[in-house]
Amino acid sequence: MLKCVVGGVLRKGVCYNGGSSSIRPCLYVPTSYFRSGQPQSAPRSFFGVEDYVDDDNSKPYTYRKEKKSKNPHKHISFKQRTVAYMEPFTLDIFISKRFVQASITHRVTFKQVAVAGTNSKDIKAALPSRCDIPACLAVGRFLAERAREADVYTAAYTPRDRDKFEGKIRAVVQSIIDNGIDIKVYLD
Helix, strand or coil: CHHHHHHHHHHHCCCEEEEEEECCCCCCCCCCCEECCECCCCCCCCCCCCCCCCCCCECCCCCCCCCCCCCCCCCCHHHHHHHHHHCEEEEEEECCCCCCEEEEEEECCCCEEEEEEECHHHHHHHCCCCCCCHHHHHHHHHHHHHHHCCCCCCCEEEECCCCCCCCHHHHHHHHHHHHCCEEEEECC
16 A cells, blocks of 8 residues: 555655646665775764664763663672671782782772782792792792781682682692781682
């Protein structure tokens, strides 16, 4: 039905002024053109992505949307609310193929209290290798000394998802414990 009506209007046109003259409707179809062998269509935006807006019409969709909780009234336990204050320091260990680095960070202020790594000048000169077990033990010893200077005697450690609590990571943690810092290890 619609096809017949549109076809008739396109063939005959639309009459005005009592039917003496008619206007033929035209359809504007944007076409692409070729430049240097590649089709070019509409101009792109500044960021290379068209600036559409999200559901709230507040921000362009190129910005990262904040995650919304499925249940906004979900109960947060007392432990979840107070763990950052009860155990304020966390141990972070990073081991690559070339070096070992460990740091103790305050959870609330995100400031690093003590840092030690095999890339630092004082440890680098004394070690024959920067990524073996004796290097891990040296990093743990230096980190424990620097943490005691900053009056930090306890910390919590949770391994990353890809890390296993064995080998070099265990050597760093054991060296820190042996040098007077109490480490709580949380294994999931």
